[in-house]
Amino acid sequence: MIKSNSGIRKTDVINRRMFIIGAAKVVVFVGIVARLFSLQINENKKYLTLSDKNRIREWKLPPTRGNIVDYFGNIIAGNLKVYQLHIIPEQVENFNYLLVRLKNLLNLSDKRIARINKLKTELKPWDSIIVSENLSWSQFVKINNYLYDLVGVKPVMTISRNYPYNDIYTHVLGYVSQPNEQEILENETIQERFVPGMKIGKLGLEKRLENHLIGTNAIQRYEVNAYGKRINQLEHQKGEQGSKIRLTVDTEIQKACGELLNEKAGSISVMDIYTGDIIAMYSSPSYNPNLFLFGISQDEWQLIRNNPLKPLINKTLSGLYSPGSTIKPIVALSALENKVIDTKFKVKCTGKMELYGQTFHCWKEKGHGWVSLRNAMKQSCDTYFYEVARLLGVDRLNITAEKFGLGKKVLGDYFDNEKKGLFPNTKWKKNNLGKGWVLGETLITGIGQGYIQSTPLQLCMMTAQIANGGFAVKPKIIVDSNPISYEDAKQSMESGLLFDTDSEQLLDKKLFKNQKNIKIVQEAMFASTNERFGTSYKSRIDDPKYQFAGKTGTAQVKRISKRERELDLELEQIPYKDRDHALYVAYGPYINPRYALSIIVEHGGSGSKAAAPIAKKLFKLIIDRHDLRNKQSNFERITV
């Protein structure tokens, strides 16, 4: 009885205490449900976002660059499908065997193999290694034939920059290549859109217009696992190709320039004298920009770098030359404008001129006799221009020259390698050399020698501004948002005003005081090319359709010693480096002129022999293409 009593009491205790526990259990379970509710219902959005952040990763693909086209819409910098070869290490069964196979198939260098092995250790096993960025078609076919034996190899088709005209436009367009760290940091747009394997403009317009050409990245969204491996693709967002840029250049003429300067060092610039459109701008020799796309080989690079004709220099913009006699139209104009001379003014040329005990030689040893402006220009008499320069003074000459664009950048900030050149005056010498101006220096400045330095494009613009009747033109290489047609430009100029496309205002762009003076200079240039004894008479075209006026120039590279002068050596007998630069500036057709050009052949000898004949060949083509160019006035509006 006692025992059972005790048993019942014990049972009571157990039951009572169990009840307390039971209540506690309910409370705890409710607490857990509350926690579940707070996580799954209240904070569901937050955790869903975090979960998506975990599993979704974006991959940016390289953007497709915009095309650059010439005036007629021909693609001069485009995009090409290229075949690449990737290895995905985790799919490879025997990595070394694969490398040996690929080495034999593609002729890979040992260095390249070492690089691939290094990449393999650096990358995750599912990241692809690029074995070859640009397979030739035959290599691609070969790989595809042996694909059964090349486990883990993936032939990939991708898009790459391509320059269909090879070296023709290199100095205008520049080229693209892989950016270095600094280039990425300097440009925010590149920084934002950069992906490995992407190429950016390194030079020329490709660099200058980077932000317009670059395009936007395509984006691929993948689901990834905790180790970052892609599991499946969720979305593909297409990128936008970069803007199309239309240039003012004419590929046919540019190509002809390349052919005419073949194996010579030099430059040709052609400009529309009214609109300022640059029709051609070629620096010779050039090089193939396609070589840089996938990393240029050391051998090819050395070949370009060590070429004595210096293909890396854009001679049109960065080449500084003494203008030689091509400056004479400006000297004549300045003298006429300042009323120092008139058309009747004559000088007797005896082949040399003495000044303070110094002898200044005319190119013609026997002298030209009594010469007027027209004859002096025609025969490029140095003595006449020594005298005119002496009377004019360098400061007045400087004002005229700078008005016509010497000593200033022509294309503004489009090319960061463009040089300003120099047109000296007394103040410049005092400030920069700390010495007073010497009258003898005025004399040689009058024939385009001495301190004076100009780029071929400056000479072209100078000629264009004489040819259009003495009005300022605004040179341009890109067909911009406010294009002005040839007719409109010409008309507004002839009315004495010029429509400025930037300020959208009609501005007075007269560069002359008296337009008659321009006419006198034009006629003198005409005589120089089209009249007997003219320096470029041999290169004339009689057909008025193509007839042009021009001025030869021969820039001394080296001071000619008395002995050399007496020797009167033939061109071939002088070392290449010491030969004169041949220059020629011209515009045509003479009636209703349309285009101006400048030609420089480095170390080509005399302008009349080496440079003027090129103009003759070129003018025919330029003028023949004028109608085509006029028809092509369906301007696309591109904001740059």
Place this chain on the structure above:
Amino acid sequence: MFQHDRLSNDITLFQKIKNLDYILLISVILLSALSVFVMYSTDGGEILFHTKNHLIKLVVFFPLMIFVAFFNIKFWHNFSYIIYLIVILLLIYVSFFGIKSSGSQRWMDLYLFVLQPSELMKVAIIMCLAKYFHRLKIENVNSFTSITIVLSIIIIPVIFVISQPDLGTSILIALSGLIILWLGGIKIKYFIYSFITFLISLPFIISFLKPYQKLRILTFLDPDRDPLGAGYQIIQSKIAIGSGGLDGKGFLKGTQSYLDFLPEKHTDFIFTLFSEEFGFIGSVGLLILYSIIIFRIVRIGAISRSNFARLFCFGYAFAIFIYIVVNLSMVLGLLPIVGSPLPIMSYGGSSMLATMIGFGIVLSAKINHKQMIA
């Protein structure tokens, strides 16, 4: 007395089957089936290693549960001390010859499967203490001797398990033991005093913890202090559960788990995966299923005539409850990470074996609920 003994001995196999608790049985079957599906999901929707093994263990241990149930509760009462001693011996064996894995030594190789004796101790300690209090006179419950004995019964296995080291299991063993002490009638003030003493000595206990255990506590207090290291598990677990929302991402669609963001998804974090795929509704459903199981076990205890069966059922129900609470609190970020499986759901043979034996004894108590034990 005699009469009762005779009655119980007369129970036929048919009566035994008839007397099984079918609600409990069905709940366990449902839970087992669910666990197979969830395991299938952890394998990424394929029948791979974990699913296969889990299924095999269920197929073996479920009949074992019925087998255990068919022994009279008196049998289990009689063998309680021996079972406890055997498990103690196994713990001693493991501490010398056990298999080492990831820094702790808690398994023994039985060729067919690897046994973790500490899991068996979770049940054995309840049996042992239930028998002790069953036999103890109510007057002697709070005597010095009995308190010393029961504390020893708890402390001995706890020391072995802690030294493996396995903090999680030792806490669960201690809690399972303490609940019997509570139910057995140890004075409430002792519990209160002990609790206060525990709180006071907590700083000293912490100073004895291993660096990784301290790190776990720090991580629990602030998971963001090292999101990719120590805090990674808990952060990823909360993301998985939270992103499950009301109705979950769907079966086999738990991105956190199949993209491998979730660690230990087969074992301790199985609920996380379940909750991600089945959401709040599924989670509450699972809790209800567990609640039914717990409630049925308590009910069986309540109708049992013997205090041994009563104490065992109440104690075991509480133990199951504690396993669930510790596991869920851990994956929900309410407790520091201590290794503790979710009964039946988690992958792990020893845990399932112990759980099934426990259910078996509970069912035996049901079949023999009229059985008196002297």
